[in-house]
Amino acid sequence: MTKKILILGANGFIGHHLSRRILDTTTWEVHAMDIAQDRLSEQLSHPRFHFFKGDIRLEQAWIDAHIQLCDIILPLVAIATPATYISDPLSVFELDFEANLPIVRATVKHGKRLVFPSTSEVYGMSTDEEFNPETTQLVYGPVTKSRWIYACSKQLMDRVICAYGQQHGLRFTLFRPFNWIGQGQDSLAAAHEGSSRVVTKFLYAILHGQPITLVDGGAQHRSFTCITDGVEALMRILADTSGLADGKIYNIGNPHNDVSVAELANRMVAIAAEYPALRESAAKVHFQALPGTDVYGSGYEDPRRRIPNIAAAKTDLSWSPEVGLDAALRSIFTAYDACA
Numbered sequence: 657m658t659k660k661i662l663i664l665g666a667n668g669f670i671g672h673h674l675s676r677r678i679l680d681t682t683t684w685e686v687h688a689m690d691i692a693q694d695r696l697s698e699q700l701s702h703p704r705f706h707f708f709k710g711d712i713r714l715e716q717a718w719i720d721a722h723i724q725l726c727d728i729i730l731p732l733v734a735i736a737t738p739a740t741y742i743s744d745p746l747s748v749f750e751l752d753f754e755a756n757l758p759i760v761r762a763t764v765k766h767g768k769r770l771v772f773p774s775t776s777e778v779y780g781m782s783t784d785e786e787f788n789p790e791t792t793q794l795v796y797g798p799v800t801k802s803r804w805i806y807a808c809s810k811q812l813m814d815r816v817i818c819a820y821g822q823q824h825g826l827r828f829t830l831f832r833p834f835n836w837i838g839q840g841q842d843s844l845a846a847a848h849e850g851s852s853r854v855v856t857k858f859l860y861a862i863l864h865g866q867p868i869t870l871v872d873g874g875a876q877h878r879s880f881t882c883i884t885d886g887v888e889a890l891m892r893i894l895a896d897t898s899g900l901a902d903g904k905i906y907n908i909g910n911p912h913n914d915v916s917v918a919e920l921a922n923r924m925v926a927i928a929a930e931y932p933a934l935r936e937s938a939a940k941v942h943f944q945a946l947p948g949t950d951v952y953g954s955g956y957e958d959p960r961r962r963i964p965n966i967a968a969a970k971t972d973l974s975w976s977p978e979v980g981l982d983a984a985l986r987s988i989f990t991a992y993d994a995c996a
Contacts, residue, residue, distance in 0.1 A: 659684040661894065662722050664712055664759065665732035666699075667692045669841045670773070670833070670886070674730075675699050677887050678894075687722050689715065690733075695840055713755045723762045728769045728894055731759045734810075736775070737842075737853060738803065742955040745805040753809040757816070764820050769902075770828040771893055774814050776909065776962050777807040778832065786965040789832065789905035802955035814905070821903050829893050829901045834909025834964045837984055838883030839991035855880075858921050859988065862928045865940030871952075873945040874918030877961040881910040882979035882987070892973040900972050909964035910977035913984075918943075920981075927985050934989070 661678060665671045666688035672695040675686050679702050686699070687706045699705040708718060712733050723729055734752045735741075741748055763770045779787040780796040794811060796804040820826040842856040844863070861868045889908045893901050915923070921943060928938035948956040969975045 660726040662726035745802040788965040865937035882984035885977040907964035913981040
């Protein structure tokens with residue numbers, strides 16, 4: 657029997673990579689919604705891809721009908737850019753929690769399976785060497801630091817979903833991406849506006865020979881994960897028919913790609929210099945260190961390190977990340993070079 661997968665937010669970073677992978681490697685049908693479709697040119701012509709252009713906040717009837725139709729529901733719509741957590745925290749809560757809650761409830765009502773994106777942000781300021789979904793305490797800064805509204809919204813959704821599992825038998829799996837990177841993560845226009853994530857910001861600066869700003873000197877560490885590794889983990893979650901992944905929370909990240917943001921910037925400049933078309937602009941780049949509050953405002957606060965414990969994903973999904981950081985970064989520059 658062919659699975660029917662509902663992807664809300666199919667035009668997003670994860671959504672467009674995942675939908676392409678499903679169509680390329682399975683016989684499953686994809687039913688999809690987003691407010692834009694610019695990343696879905698290949699999928700739109702595919703006979704097993706059924707797309708509706710709409711906003712999840714306005715299309716409850718369509719969503720309810722398609723939750724009834726489909727087997728697995730993936731609500732991927734969220735604001736996931738740190739600058740927005742600080743500049744517009746209410747929009748983050750309203751979309752990431754409030755707009756997704758009716759989708760979760762409809763999934764419960766119709767007895768379908770939910771695969772929901774949590775985030776590595778939920779671990780907050782924990783000082784654990786590795787973050788473990790079962791044991792790590794979730795530690796946040798004061799309420800005045802609006803940076804944490806995204807993490808709080810996601811954590812609350814995690815708890816609501818778990819409660820629906822306990823009290824109403826919802827079949828669910830939560831996955832926590834650790835800094836997934838790759839082609840099409842954010843638009844360069846978003847980087848120009850200052851609302852993109854770190855790799856796209858650095859890419860924009862390198863392409864234009866502009867200074868790279870290292871917030872707090874770039875001392876904070878992140879574990880960067882290639883989107884192809886992340887999507888492979890999701891495919892294994894979606895393919896599970898045994899129920900092994902039900903009720904589980906999986907960290908999906910690459911602990912071997914733990915580097916400081918400053919090292920990330922240096923690697924990106926060095927890799928850019930390998931491409932003749934980028935060599936001149938990369939040579940113009942220099943670094944400037946600024947306090948986080950100068951860049952983002954008083955609501956800024958940031959964890960020093962985020963390393964995932966991926967033992968559960970290894971055991972249950974037989975999954976391990978395979979792509980090193982330099983290879984992941986080269987894939988981004990190669991994609992840009994091919995489109996330039």
